[in-house]
Amino acid sequence: MIDLLVAGCGPAGAATAIRAALAGLSVVVVEPRSGPIDKACGEGIAHSATSYLTRLGVELTGREFHGIRYLDATHSVDAHFAAGPGLGVRRTTLQTALETRLSDLGVPVKRGRVGPITQTPDSVTAAGVTARYLAAADGLHSPIRRQLGLCGESFGEVRRGLRQHFSVAPWTDLVEVYWSRLGEAYVTPVADDLVGVAILTSERGTFDSHLDAFPQLQRRLQGAEAASAVLGAGPLRQRVRARTAGRVLLVGDAAGYVDALTGEGIAVALRTSAELVDCIRADRPQDYETAWRRVSWECRLLTASLLWARNRPLLAPRIVPAAAALPGVYRTIVNRLS
Known part of the structure; x- marks a missing residue:
């Protein structure tokens, strides 16, 4: 019997497996893709x-990238990072780096689906593997979370994301966030000749039709060739009743998600994955819920508060003007998140 079975090899699952292996635990990762x-x-x-x-x-x-810029039709405000730069990384590049590290550590990645989960007081079995614990890092719409009855009630506005890359030299060393009535468009420099554009909205439509709501960005991208297919994700909001069920612990997007508005999904996933490994090393899975809430509360609160304002017709158009009028407050919030 191994110490930890990890379901999912995205950033949350791979980071959990890497940290567990470095802590001396025996680990196997199951990933269908x-x-x-x-x-x-x-x-x-x-x-x-x-x-x-x-x-x-x-x-x-x-x-x-060295900070975040908010823009609307008439305002622009920058907040530079105090602690150090962030990094724009193609998701496939990040995934390759994580899998390379797993390979270096000798962590097996088993191709397949988890399927039914069975538990005893001392073990959990899934995908033909028996372990002391299972870390469920199987994504936003986690089948494991659903199987264990941990999904919370869904209500409120449904937001989704679309992303595409464009072959163009980044025009700034900041991540730009364009605001409009439709939603937000994020521009992240990921290479010297490539930017990623992600649009968050509750409205239906194509990537191109959504881009019409951001004329400033359209002008920036004029003549640039699309460098990837459009990918979508959503609904983004995922309510979860609890992060543990016996010897199964949820991590990453599977553990619950507010919105991509503040762009902190990976950072929160990494912080909570470290807590997960600490809890199973101590053989105290019951401590994980409290630990998860402790290290994620600030990001969840700030994201939920900003989303609440974004969803109020009277407040939404005032978000960027307020940030421009109070640049010190805006800079403080950005640095708390980073």
Whole structure:
């Protein structure tokens, strides 16, 4: 019997497995997809997250960015990072780096689906593997979370994301966030000749039709060739009743998700994955819920508060003007998140 079975080899699952292996635990990862896994995401990794991955021995390549710029039709405000730069990294590049580190550590990645889960007081079995614990890192719409009855009630506005890359030299060393009535468009430099554009909205439509709501960005991208297919993700909001069920612990997007509005999904996943490993090393899975809430509360609160304002017709148009009028407050919030 191994110590830990990890379901999912995305950033949350791979980081959990790497940290567990470095802690001396025996680990197996189960992942149904082969090759570098792509996903519709903003691809900006905060400085704290890149530092943590470096400590895990994950070698990242990408393009540095030094802050966040909010823009609407008439306002613009910048907040530069105090702790150090973030890194724009193609999701496939990040995935390759994580899988390379898993291979270096000798962590097996078994291709297949988890399927039914059975538990005893001392073990959990899934995908033909018996372990002391199972870390469920199987994504936003986690089948494991559903199987264990941990899904919370869904209500409120449904937001989704679309992402595409464009072959163009980045025009700034910041991540730009364009605001409009439709939603938000994030531009992340990921290479010297490539930017990723992610659009978050509750409205239906194609990537191109959504882009019409951001004329400033359209002008920036004029003449640039699309460098990837459009990928989508959503609904983004995922409510979860609990992070544990017996010897199964949820991590990453599977553990619950507010929105991509603040772009902190990977950073939170890494922080909570470290807590998960600490809890199973201590053989105290019951401590994980409290630990998860402790290390994620600030990001969840700030994201939920910003989303609440975004969903109020009277407040939404005032978000960027307020940030421009109070640049010190805006800079403080950005640096708390980064």
